[in-house]
Amino acid sequence: MAEIKSFVYINRKAPHGTIYALESLEVVLIGAAFDQQVKLIFMDDGVYQLTKNQDPEGIGMKNFSKTYAALGDYDITEIYIDQESLEQRGLSIDDLQELVYEDEDDDWKEKSSMRLVSREQLASVIDSADVLLNF
């Protein structure tokens, strides 16, 4: 059996204006479909990717922010948010959509995937990666 590797994706850019956020999301979904262990980090302007109530229709873009809610279905249960990046932008965790997963080992109980972390904690997440992808 192929070895399961730990993939960490760092999302640093605003959702629109560049293709990075959408491309990252697509790669994440493809990677997860192949049974890899996947962790996501949102930092810098990347925290805007998870803000609630996005409506990009005016700029002719698909509202792919809805897709983040499907990450739990793809067994992505560890989503790290950089607290410092939120604070620098006057945001709090309440401005972000709540992402959840259903725990198969705990009677499908719904649990939060969101982890608000410091820079030190982020460093250890990054350190744990076999494969690190930066978007």
Add this chain to the structure above:
Amino acid sequence: MPLEVNGTTYETDEEGYLANLSDWSPEIAGALALADDSELADGHWEVINFLREYYEEYQIAPAVRVLTKAIGKRLGKDKGNSKYLYELFPYGPAKQACKYAGLPKPTGCV
């Protein structure tokens, strides 16, 4: 190749997927199936309707593993398995069912 249903022509891509999501109707689903020599029964509709709801909520077509798990949860274990879904959609449940549901091909679909 364009698809003709009741005198109206709809644009499709080279694999027969509808070009415009908003063109979809149950009649079109039937016509897409007919083009593959299949006929849609209740079992097919359960999956097609599920896919359309999933797309509406998350803006993606789920990967086959996700589809199988979700169908099992919603419609019962006897339907949430590859054997059942491949019997309904022999060309691959996600790929073929998405086509009839008027959705784009699932991301990461091989």
